[in-house]
Structures are given as structure tokens and as C-alpha cells.
Amino acid sequence: MTTHTSKAGLVSALKEVGIPIPKDSRMTSLRHRLRYWRPGKGWLMRLIHPPSRKPHTPATLLEVGTVYWMPNSRMASDIIKTKLVFVLGRETEPPNNATPLDVPEDYNKKWPLGWDGEKNGGNNDTDS
Numbered sequence: 001m002t003t004h005t006s007k008a009g010l011v012s013a014l015k016e017v018g019i020p021i022p023k024d025s026r027m028t029s030l031r032h033r034l035r036y037w038r039p040g041k042g043w044l045m046r047l048i049h050p051p052s053r054k055p056h057t058p059a060t061l062l063e064v065g066t067v068y069w070m071p072n073s074r075m076a077s078d079i080i081k082t083k084l085v086f087v088l089g090r091e092t093e094p095p096n097n098a099t100p101l102d103v104p105e106d107y108n109k110k111w112p113l114g115w116d117g118e119k120n121g122g123n124n125d126t127d128s
Contacts, residue, residue: 036103041090069094
């Protein structure tokens, strides 16, 4: 990933790859999105099975009965692959009835290769 030292450089990089700019455009928010988010609409989903069925997956971040909006990311893909969730649709921004769930900063440390042991990649292959 290219290192961006200015706010303008980060905003430009996000726009270039099609990731929305956050309203609180702090440097940390911009870097986080550039590192963890992928271009495209976010995912609306809810658990249909308890996460205890696959306890070593990122689905443990979710609670039954809650509708979540997640950015398009490796985390969202990993959770969908568990088949413990029902995908309700795709939205650019989280709707009012959904709980936004961003990618945790330590996501790549907890699930470096994805929950299934396969390298699923982040925004780039050196994402760690």
C-alpha cells in the first residue's frame, strides 16, 4: 500500500479506488478505510444461526437479532462465507435500522488468512 502523508493524498487515494469519504475525515479514519475497505457497496446482514456453531470465525462479532451494515471488506466476505448469516442486500451507507460494524483494527491479526485457513487477501496481498 502506498504511504499517504497528507489528508489530501488519502482523500485522493480513496476517491481513486471508489471508497466513500467519511464525514469525520480524520487522518486515522481515512487510513483505516484505505487499508481495510474495498470499493463497492456495503453489506446488510443478520445472523440466522448462533455464532457458536463456528466459534473461530469473525461471525462471533455479531449478535443474533441485530441487522448489521458492514463495509465491503474481507471481513464481510469472511462472515458471509460462514453461512451463518442471511444477506439482506447492499447499501452504500448504513440505513437507520442497521448497526454499522466497521473492520476492527486487529482483524488481520485475529484472522490473518481468513477463518477457513485460505488467504483471501485484504485490499492488497501484503495487508497484515
